[in-house]
Amino acid sequence: MKVKQLSIFLENRKGRMKNALDVLETGGINIRALSIADTSDFGILRLIVPEPDRAKKLLEEHNFIVKVGEVIAVRMPDHPGGLGEILGILDGQNINLDYLYAFAEQKNEMAIVLLHPENIDSGIKALEDGGAEIITSNEIYGL
Structure with missing residues (x-):
């Protein structure tokens, strides 16, 4: 009944969101849904992906801070x-x-x-x- 969701913390600077999405693309991970909330300093990119644990690992290997929630x-x-x-x-x-x-x-x-x-x-x-x-x-x- 619960769906795993990735929350990726992004510095609010040019290209940072694209970098995260590029990591997922290279890993062959499709995005089913996303949302972003931002402040002047950082953003939180929330994603639903078919392999959340693998996606988390890939992103962390590229120095992204990732939390898995539900x-x-x-x-x-x-x-x-x-x-x-x-x-x-x-x-x-x-x-x-x-x-x-x-x-x-x-x-x-x-x-x-x-x-x-x-x-x-x-x-x-x-x-x-x-x-x-x-x-x-x-x-x-x-x-």
Whole structure:
């Protein structure tokens, strides 16, 4: 039910994000989803990749600081209000989100939202109880 996510800490300087992505490309690792948050000094590049442990090792071998964490992947209808339904389930259980990011699945007019609540297990339970379609890491990774 949990999906591994890489968080890569990047100095906020020209070419640093591309360097990290080049390492993954050279290693043959495809990116399924990504998000970046930045400040004036550094950024956090969050990635979902099919082989997170191997990707972490490759990046660390190239002097990147990488943390592996977990998120919840939820499939939802790709229409106005789809995300609001998912957030309503969490709000109804007083579950706060640290962050989220999403991407569309063009083949079936659905979207996938990746959620990181303060307590991931409570988030999973609330979503399951609320009827949300939680999907596996293998589905996200395209395996």
